[in-house]
Amino acid sequence: MPVVTWKKENRTAVVEMCNGPNRMNRIFTDDMNACLDQIVEDTDVRAVILTSTDEKNFSQGIDVEWIGQKIQDKDNDTVKAFMYAMNKIFKRLLLFPKPVIAAINGHAFGNGAIVSCACDFRFMKKDRGFFCFPEVDVGIPFLPGMVAFVRKAVPEPLFNRMILSGQRMTAQELEDGQVIINACDNREHLMEEALTFAGTFDKKPGIFQELKQRMHKDLTRVLDEQDPEYIEPLNLFVPN
16 A cells, blocks of 8 residues: 555645655655655646645654664665655655655654655744754764755754754744744645645746756755665664
């Protein structure tokens, strides 16, 4: 059963992570890429919304148990393939030829929060859910590309505090900090706002993608040139 699916509402593709906490492993990356492949081929789609079907979680980030077991088994090729697959998803969302809107309907932790940072715009509901980067508490340092994605979405003073403290942020705090467009009252309001915003876009894919490629040229260079320095030797964890 897929852990990521999509449907079309009017001319908006709604991509739904549908595996509870939505922890990310190779199944997740394969399903997400398959959905993006289908959406980019649908010329009727004008915008994309990324959300979750779970009542409490947008995404809890990397499936640490899964990747930890792979490392314990010395299955290094699988771990490296997963890290590169995640970077492919980050990059595809960043450069997608249609606007991508994260509708954060619950907890967004670590990689789950970074995925939303890779999107062009963010909305979040405020009746339940926190947004945070707990890596500082669990000994998992950010790859350079992850740092760049967060910095793209989070203004510098708030970026510094969130990365180094692991502080959990509410939707209202993120709206005040200009990380999200709107802190919505509940899930219904969240999807209504995201769909309405998506409906304001009717841009030609070519110019939209070219603008994003030029805007994010430095970020994609970090992904392509700096991240392999840490992925290849599996320099992914730091002892507490």
